Amino acid sequence: xxxxxxxxxxxxxxxxxxxxxxxxxxxxxxxxxxxxxxxxxxxxxxxxxxxxxxxxxxxxxxxxxxxxxxxxxxxxxxxxxxxxxxxxxxxxxxxxxxxxxxxxxxxxxxxxxxxxxxxxxxxxxxxxxxxxxxxxxxxxxxxxxxxxxxxxxxxxxxxxxxxxxxxxxxxxxxxxxxxxxxxxxxxxxxxxxxxxxxxxxxxxxxxxxxxxxxxxxxxxxxxxxxxxxxxxxxxxxxxxxxxxxxxxxxxxxxxxxxxxxxxxxxxxxxxxxxxxxxxxxxxxxxxxxxxxxxxxxxxxxxxxxxxxxxxxxxxxxxxxxxxxxxxxxxxxxxxxxxxxxxxxxxxxxxxxxxxxxxxxxxxxxxxxxxxxxxxxxxxxxxxxxxxxxxxxxxxxxxxxxxxxxxxxxxxxxxxxxxxxxxxxxxxxxxxxxxxxxxxxxxxxxxxxxxxxxxxxxxxxxxxxxxxxxxxxxxxxxxxxxxxxxxxxxxxxxxxxxxxxxxxxxxxxxxxxxxxxxxxxxxxxxxxxxxxxxxxxxxxxxxxxxxxxxxxxxxxxxxxxxxxxxxxxxxxxxxxxxxxxxxxxxxxxxxxxxxxxxxxxxxxxxxxxxxxxxxxxxxxxxxxxxxxxxxxxxxxxxxxxxxxxxxxxxxxxxxxxxxxxxxxxxxxxxxxxxxxxxxxxxxxxxxxxxxxxxxxxxxxxxxxxxxxxxxxxxxxxxxxxxxxxxxxxxxxxxxxx
Amino acid sequence: xxxxxxxxxxxxxxxxxxxxxxxxxxxxxxxxxxxxxxxxxxxxxxxxxxxxxxxxxxxxxxxxxxxxxxxxxxxxxxxxxxxxxxxxxxxxxxxxxxxxxxxxxxxxxxxxxxxxxxxxxxxxxxxxxxxxxxxxxxxxxxxxxxxxxxxxxxxxxxxxxxxxxxxxxxxxxxxxxxxxxx
Numbered sequence: 001x002x003x004x005x006x007x008x009x010x011x012x013x014x015x016x017x018x019x020x021x022x023x024x025x026x027x028x029x030x031x032x033x034x035x036x037x038x039x040x041x042x043x044x045x046x047x048x049x050x051x052x053x054x055x056x057x058x059x060x061x062x063x064x065x066x067x068x069x070x071x072x073x074x075x076x077x078x079x080x081x082x083x084x085x086x087x088x089x090x091x092x093x094x095x096x097x098x099x100x101x102x103x104x105x106x107x108x109x110x111x112x113x114x115x116x117x118x119x120x121x122x123x124x125x126x127x128x129x130x131x132x133x134x135x136x137x138x139x140x141x142x143x144x145x146x147x148x149x150x151x152x153x154x155x156x157x158x159x160x161x162x163x164x165x166x167x168x169x170x171x172x173x174x175x176x177x178x179x180x181x182x183x184x185x186x187x188x189x190x191x192x193x194x195x196x197x198x199x200x201x202x203x204x205x206x207x208x209x210x211x212x213x214x215x216x217x218x219x220x221x222x223x224x225x226x227x228x229x230x231x232x233x234x235x236x237x238x239x240x241x242x243x244x245x246x247x248x249x250x251x252x253x254x255x256x257x258x259x260x261x262x263x264x265x266x267x268x269x270x271x272x273x274x275x276x277x278x279x280x281x282x283x284x285x286x287x288x289x290x291x292x293x294x295x296x297x298x299x300x301x302x303x304x305x306x307x308x309x310x311x312x313x314x315x316x317x318x319x320x321x322x323x324x325x326x327x328x329x330x331x332x333x334x335x336x337x338x339x340x341x342x343x344x345x346x347x348x349x350x351x352x353x354x355x356x357x358x359x360x361x362x363x364x365x366x367x368x369x370x371x372x373x374x375x376x377x378x379x380x381x382x383x384x385x386x387x388x389x390x391x392x393x394x395x396x397x398x399x400x401x402x403x404x405x406x407x408x409x410x411x412x413x414x415x416x417x418x419x420x421x422x423x424x425x426x427x428x429x430x431x432x433x434x435x436x437x438x439x440x441x442x443x444x445x446x447x448x449x450x451x452x453x454x455x456x457x458x459x460x461x462x463x464x465x466x467x468x469x470x471x472x473x474x475x476x477x478x479x480x481x482x483x484x485x486x487x488x489x490x491x492x493x494x495x496x497x498x499x500x501x502x503x504x505x506x507x508x509x510x511x512x513x514x515x516x517x518x519x520x521x522x523x524x525x526x527x528x529x530x531x532x533x534x535x536x537x538x539x540x541x542x543x544x545x546x547x548x549x550x551x552x553x554x555x556x557x558x559x560x561x562x563x564x565x566x567x568x569x570x571x572x573x574x575x576x577x578x579x580x581x582x583x584x585x586x587x588x589x590x591x592x593x594x595x596x597x598x599x600x601x602x603x604x605x606x607x608x609x610x611x612x613x614x615x616x617x618x619x620x621x622x623x624x625x626x627x628x629x630x631x632x633x634x635x636x637x638x639x640x641x642x643x644x645x646x647x648x649x650x651x652x653x654x655x656x657x658x659x660x661x662x663x664x665x666x667x668x669x670x671x672x673x674x675x676x677x678x679x680x681x682x683x684x685x686x687x688x689x690x691x692x693x694x695x696x697x698x699x700x701x702x703x704x705x706x707x708x709x710x711x712x713x714x715x716x717x718x719x720x721x722x723x724x725x726x727x728x729x730x731x732x733x734x735x736x
Numbered sequence: 737x738x739x740x741x742x743x744x745x746x747x748x749x750x751x752x753x754x755x756x757x758x759x760x761x762x763x764x765x766x767x768x769x770x771x772x773x774x775x776x777x778x779x780x781x782x783x784x785x786x787x788x789x790x791x792x793x794x795x796x797x798x799x800x801x802x803x804x805x806x807x808x809x810x811x812x813x814x815x816x817x818x819x820x821x822x823x824x825x826x827x828x829x830x831x832x833x834x835x836x837x838x839x840x841x842x843x844x845x846x847x848x849x850x851x852x853x854x855x856x857x858x859x860x861x862x863x864x865x866x867x868x869x870x871x872x873x874x875x876x877x878x879x880x881x882x883x884x885x886x887x888x889x890x891x892x893x894x895x896x897x898x899x900x901x902x903x904x905x906x907x908x909x910x911x912x913x914x915x916x917x918x
Contacts, residue, residue, distance in 0.1 A: 202873040202911075208848040208901070209873050209911065695878040695910055696810045696822065699898035700839045702761035709755025716747030723741055 033679070036146055041186045042096040044082040044155070044164055048679060056680055058082040058092065058164070059670035062661065065185050065242040065286070070303050070574040071249035071316040072174050072538055074183055077106075079167045079658045084158045085671040086680055092155040094166050099184060100149065105579060105618050106169030107143065107626060110659050111155060112162040115633075115651050118143060118153075118626040120618040122611060126627040133630075143626040153628060165659055171576055171583075177499075179321055179534045181248070185286040187240055239667055242286055244274040247572065249301040249536065250318040253291040259284050269293075270301065296320050298509055298531060300553050300564040305577035309616065310544045312578040313520070313571060317553055317564070318536040319508040328505050329558065330365040332384055332428045332457075333358075334417045337402065338436035338464075340374040344404035347465040350493050351435050354462065355399045357497040358433065361505070362387035367428065369420060370395055373413035374406035384420065408439055411446060418453035430457035431504055434476070438469035443597050446472065450479050458482045458530065460504070462497075471595035481529050506533035509555030509562060514539055517549030517568060524584055531555065540581045582617035586610050590622065761816065765842035768817025772805035780861045789814045792821065793828055794859040795836070802846045806858075810837040819843045819895075825883065828858040828893060829866035835883055837896040840911075844897035847873075847913050856893065856915050868893045868915035875899050878910045891917030 033054040034045065042063070045055035061081040068075045084090055098104060107118030121129060130142045144152050158164060174181050202209040246255070251269040261277035274288060292299075303314040335358065337351060355370070362368060367384040368391075371377060380398060385391045414434070421430040438461075440446060450459060459480020461473040464487050477484035485500050487493055509531035514523055521542040531537050553564040592598055593606045607623060614621040631651045650656060672680070768783075775783035776791040783791065789807040796803050806828070810820035819838030826832035838844035854870040868891070883894060892914070899911040 200875045202875060204851045204873070211875065695882070695896060696815060696820070696837050697812060697898070697906070698815065698837050698839050698844065698896065698910065699903065699906065700761040700816070700841050701904050701906075702758045702841060704904045705758030705761075706755055707758075709751045709753070709758055712747050712751030712754060714751070716744050716749075716751055719740070719744035719747060723737070723744060727737075 033676075036095055036150065036152070039095045039150065040097060042078055042080050042094070042166065042168070044080075044166070045093045045095055046084070046158075046680060047091045047093065055093070056672065056676045059085055059672055060667075061163070061239075061670055062666040063187070063240045064658070064661075064665070065240070065244075067183065067185070067242070067244045068575060069174070069183065069244060069246045069248070070576055071247070071301065071314060072176075072181075072536065073171060073314075073574075073576045073580055074102075074174050075169070075171045075576040076102075076185070077167060077169045078185075079165065081661065081666055082164045082166070083670060084160060084162050084164070086677055087160045088680060089160065090158045090680065092158055092164070093152050094155055094164075095146075095150065095152045096168060097186065098149045098151070098170050099172055099186075102149070102170045102172030103583065103620060104143070104151065104168060104170045104626070105620070106167070107153065107628065108167040108654065109153075109155065109628070110163075110165040111157070112159055112164075113632070115631050115654070116155075116628045117631045117651065118628050120615060120620065120624050121627050122615070123623060123625050126625045129627050129629065143620075143628070167658055171579055173580075176535050179291055181290050183244070183288045185242065185288075187285050239665065240276065240286075241665060242274075242276045244288060245271075246274060246290065247271045247303075247574065248290060248292070249303070249316040250299040251293040251295055253293040253321075255288070255290040257286065257288050259287040262288070292318060292321055294321055294323070298553075298555075298557075298562065298564065300566055302551060302566050302568070302571040303574045303577050304571040305573065305575060307578050309578075310521075310542050311547065312581045313541050313543065313547075313568075314574075314577045314580065315514055315523075315539045315541075315551065315553075316536050317509070317512065317514075317531055319531050319533050322506065322533045328363075329507065330363065330367075330428050331504070332367045332421065332426070332430040333362070333504070334368065334384070334420055334430070334432045335370045336413050336417050336432060336434045336436075337370060337372050338374075338408065338410070339372045339402050339404050339406075340408035340439070341405055342408065342439045343437055343464070346490060347437050348402070348404045350464050350487055350490055352399055352402070353493050354435060354464075354487070354497045356396060357494060358501050359392055359395055359399070361498075361501050362392065363505075364388060367426070368395070370398065371413050371417055372398075372402055373409065374404075375409045376406065377413055377416060379416070410436070410440060411442060411449060414446060414449055415453065418449065418455075418457070421457040422453070422455050429507060429510065431482070432457055432459045432480070433462060433504075434459065435462045435464060437465040438463055438473050440469050440472045441596050443469075443472050443475075443595055446476065447479060450476060454480055460484065460500070462487065462500070469595065471591035471597070474591055478525050478529075479527075481527050483529055503532045503534060507531070508533055509557055512537060512553070512555040515552040515554070516541060517547055517551065519543065519545055520547045520568075524581075524588075540577070540584060542581060579617050579619065582613050582619060586613050586619065586621055589613075761839075762842060764816050765818075765839070769805060769843075772807065772818050776805050776861065783817075789817070789820070791818075792861065795819070795828075796857045796859070797846070797850070797854055798857075799854055800846050800849055804838075804843055806836060810835075815839060815843075822883075822896070826891075827860075828868075829860060829864060829891070831891055833883055833892045833894065835894045835896060840897040840899070840901050840903070844895065845901065847895055847897050847911055848901045850895075850913055855918075856895075866891070867918045869918055870913060870915045873911060873913045876910050876912055878908050893917075 033048065034043070034057050035053050035055065036045075039045070043060075044058040046058050048054045048056060059082065061083055064079045066077045066079075078096075094109070105120070109116040126142060146152055155164060174183060200211055202211060204210075246252075248270050252266070252272060255264050255272055255274065257274070263275050263277050265273045267273060276286075298320060299318045301316050301318075303316070305312045335355060337355065339348070343351065359368075364387055366387045368387055369384050370380045372379070380395055385395075417432045421432060459476060460482035461477045461480075461484040463470070463473045463484065473484045473486070485496055487496055507530050512528045512531055514528060516523060521544065523539050523541045525539060528537060528539060547568050549568060551566050551568060555562055589606045589610050593603055593610075598606060610621055611623040613619070614624040620626055633649050633651060650659065771783040772791045775781050776794060780790055780792070783789070789809050789811075791805045792808045793806045794803065795806050805818050807814055807818045807820045810822045814820045815838055819836050821827065822835040822837055825835040828834045828836070840847070850870055850873075852870050852872055856868045856870065858866045858868070893916070895913040895915070896910050898907055899909040901911065
């Protein structure tokens with residue numbers, strides 16, 4: 001009883017102490033600072049104290065996206081203007097996240113009358129350039145990658161009132177999901193640019209001051225005290241301009257944006273120009289989606305990019321929409337499941353759910369088998385089984401009982417699968433699905449086996465776990481005319497497997513071939529995969545000289561042959577094709593370099609090939625980095641430049657429309673929040689004393705403190721009375 | 737039982753201490769004005785030995801029977817004793833903008849009762865009078881707003897305190913009562 005009472009009282013005390021510390025710990029909120037982790041959109045961060053990681057984001061005057069979409073390539077140029085609205089010399093960091101799977105290949109900056117350009121250099125040379133510039137006190141900087149796809153570049157010596165313009169160019173591949181192509185462009189800036197009432201006018205009556213009934217905007221201001229950022233009530237904060245030039249590579253169906261009101265100008269069957277309807281509020285990301293129209297035949301389109309080193313071509317074959325595809329053909333499907341010891345743990349769990357999904361999707365007219373392998377081989381049956389409910393049940397049972405144990409001997413399992421596939425074709429398309437963590441060491445032998453034994457079947461690889469052998473998985477699938485998928489995240493197993501197996505159910509064109517004219521180069525990938533519903537087949541080639549003639553696409557649509565023809569002269573010139581070609585090759589070299597196939601000699605050759613490609617095409621790679629170089633045109637020392645002169649004297653290849661935007665494209669009067677400015681001034685102790693007029697805290701809140709004291713007193717007194725009462729009760733009892 | 741007894745007593749003692757801390761503020765506000773009044777009368781001397789602020793002006797509103805000594809700085813410490821002139825703004829009576837800040841729950845509580853048309857009279861230590869008329873009021877977000885000084889304009893006066901007046905929480909909002917020189 002005594003103990004319980006004590007605990008009870010202690011907990012009351014505790015709660016009160018909590019309450020007390022809460023009321024006293026509360027300080028003024030501060031949302032002015034920002035760290036690198038909070039950057040989701042191109043932002044110029046102004047440095048506060050060194051090493052604190054805290055920054056102030058510079059006022060953003062405008063953002064402009066110019067996006068060129070060529071089939072599956074999206075090439076984005078983002079131009080932003082910021083202003084140092086303080087009267088201080090500042091150091092800044094431009095930080096920008098890139099969408100997943102995109103690669104940056106251009107960076108340009110204008111800081112007042114200085115021009116900085118990013119150039120791709122060999123890593124060692126880039127480091128040297130950087131060190132040299134640094135020792136000379138110049139502003140060159142290396143692009144630094146902070147986390148996957150968050151890059152930063154330092155900007156030193158930003159003068160008072162100076163405008164900083166930044167332009168980055170990046171390229172990404174857009175993979176359609178269920179026939180829908182989606183492009184995202186981040187727009188969200190720091191939340192404090194949301195317009196909020198800064199000044200609210202009061203009226204007076206007998207009861208004191210009251211807010212005036214707000215007008216439609218909810219804000220009333222008077223001339224003397226207006227916040228400059230809200231000067232023009234109709235002008236947007238952080239105006240954004242977006243122009244998307246879309247060439248889909250197929251007749252366009254609906255083009256929509258769920259995020260913003262857009263203007264869509266259709267120019268031809270395949271093309272459209274999309275722009276924001278008006279200056280948009282930058283409070284959510286821009287999302288654009290497009291779909292193919294309801295055509296019944298596969299569509300073929302050809303793009304090219306002409307450079308000094310030759311003409312690069314991109315061929316794209318798009319399937320008709322799923323609704324237009326006649327009955328799905330029955331298939332043979334052979335699963336080859338790795339159950340070696342390295343698969344134990346989460347990997348085998350992932351494989352188990354993957355197989356279950358695949359088995360449950362089978363149609364009764366399909367045939368299937370499962371091969372489990374470690375250093376021994378088990379199969380469900382010696383032949384392919386019809387996918388009857390009974391057989392599916394049996395196989396699901398086997399899948400739930402499989403366990404990871406023993407060594408890995410992949411070749412016999414692969415050979416068995418290829419043999420089964422050749423034996424029992426039955427006029428059906430045969431797909432082999434290889435699920436493994438890819439701890440492969442005899443890649444060369446495996447490749448030979450696939451090459452020799454594939455026949456009419458197709459091989460798909462599913463990489464499971466954290467470190468699948470990328471080269472093997474990709475190359476085996478390429479050689480097997482299938483595709484590959486990596487599952488690294490357990491959460492994604494269901495989604496990715498559903499997508500893969502839905503795709504495998506709907507082949508549109510099999511035995512796809514693209515025949516090039518005589519003097520055109522080699523096509524990659526080679527051989528081509530089949531064309532499945534929902535995603536295009538994209539292949540690239542380089543022609544050194546003039547290519548004339550026809551390109552023919554042939555394939556089997558069910559039981560009859562299809563042929564699509566296009567003249568090379570019809571190819572459409574688009575930027576980004578050459579870089580895509582180079583990226584494809586670099587990726588291939590990188591994978592080969594990381595496989596056990598490459599000895600030191602080969603590795604060295606691969607490295608020099610990667611370097612040569614990356615330098616030629618100005619790409620960041622394992623061998624190159626982007627270093628920013630001052631490219632300001634030379635002028636007489638001490639020469640004073642006005643902006644007109646600067647505009648007339650841009651570095652070569654720089655387009656004035658980006659660097660000197662028109663008045664209506666840019667917010668002229670954005671300023672830093674007064675508190676942010678005060679923080680910057682504190683950090684720059686050497687600068688003149690702060691001339692910002694700060695508002696002192698003008699609340700003591702002493703009443704709360706007194707009420708709290710009274711409450712504590714009351715509780716104490718109450719307790720005392722209660723204890724005294726109990727004591728007298730006790731005395732009476734004892735007396736009784 | 738002895739522990740329960742001890743807890744009860746500690747509650748009482750804690751209550752007394754907290755209460756005393758709370759009372760410290762209005763006590764300081766009253767004592768400060770008393771001492772500042774004396775210093776003002778004696779020609780702007782230091783109000784108590786070692787004080788880092790000086791009285792500069794008397795603020796008076798007849799209708800509300802307000803009479804306060806204004807000090808030369810609006811530091812957090814200073815305005816516990818009396819309303820202060822915000823650094824970077826001008827003294828009342830001069831051209832330009834004077835900003836005077838004080839606590840909503842002590843000296844500047846009267847701002848809630850001020851009405852447009854009220855006359856605010858300032859008297860400097862050497863006896864010069866300046867009168868301002870209240871023209872209106874506004875609530876501002878102090879993190880995004882700051883007064884714009886301009887020494888070319890005829891005298892303007894902002895009297896500033898935390899908003900809402902009966903609030904008990906730390907806030908970024910300020911009530912600004914605007915007055916112009918007559």
